[in-house]
Amino acid sequence: MQQAVGFCWQFPNATQIKNNIPKRVLYDQLDANQALKQLFVEQVEDIVWTNIFSPRTLNINTTDDVPELNVITIRLRQAELAINVLEALDKAMPRQVIWQLQKPVGETDNIAQCYIACYKHKAENGKWQCSDYFKSPWVLQNLSEIRPLPIATDTKLLYQAMLKALLPLEANIKPQENMAEITARLANLAELEKKITAIRAKLAKEKQFNRKVTLNQELNHLLAKREEYN
Incomplete structure (x- = not known):
């Protein structure tokens, strides 16, 4: 998928906290196995909790779904x-x-800097659910477009606006579409793409005419369904 133009957000000074998160503390919380610890050692320099967006730090209301929104910086x-x-x-x-x-x-x-996040929310059973990850392109800090925080009246709307800024151009966001609807649609699209690729592979190998007709009918049905999601 084609990514949008890279950028850097300018976070208000009042939201800054800069708390280091020691890796050893994370290992205990994550119940990390040796393979995961090795990835931390090889790939991560340090992790710093840099910003909190909440009524305490920003002129914004809170919501039950998103009590506060956090920015955590990982230096690689x-x-x-x-x-x-x-x-x-x-x-x-x-x-x-x-x-x-x-x-x-x-x-x-x-x-160089980029942002990455999943749509994270609580399900009806109270457990956290995470979507696939969305990522902005890497950009040099000194050459990037500087953007203010999206305008939002509460933490949930701010969270959704920041996530939408990370979506690929092909996501074709519709007016008033929320992140739950967007992630569900994109997940369905990804599943359809897998099925379309599989049927096209079968068509390329199939020799029997009747079977090719059936496969083409299935392919056309999936292609039409894909258009509905776009």
């Missing part, structure tokens, strides 16, 4: 962060987080 030792590291972190944290990834660029003092 490598070019990318394994997605299972983020998944483990999100599972261990009972709060919504926008992850800010930073990494050095070559031997220079330049820092």
Whole structure:
């Protein structure tokens, strides 16, 4: 999927906290196995809780769904962060987080940055559920477009607006569509794409005419369904 243009948000000073999160504390909370610990050692320099968006720090109302919104910065030792590291972190944290990834660029003092997050919410059974992750493109901090925080009256609307800024262009966000609806639609699209790819592979190998007709009918049905989701 094609990504939107990279950017950096300018967070209000009043939201800054800058609390270091020791890896050893995370290991205990995550019940991390040796493989996960090794990923932390190889890929993560440090983790800093940098911003909180709540009525205490911002002129905004709170909601039961999103009592506060957090920004946590992960400085990397490598070019990318394994997605299972983020998944483990999100599972261990009972709060919504926008992850800010930073990494050095070559031997220079330049820092590249991006944002990544999943849509995280509580299900009816009270357990946290996480969607797939959405990520902005990497950009150099000193050359990026600087954006203010999205305008929102409460923490839930702010969370949704920040997540929408990370969505790929192909997401085709519809007016008034919320993140629950967007993530469900994108998940259905991803499942359809898998089925379409599988049927096309079968068609390429199929020799029997009658079977090809049936497969083409199935393919056309799935393609029409895909258009409904777009």
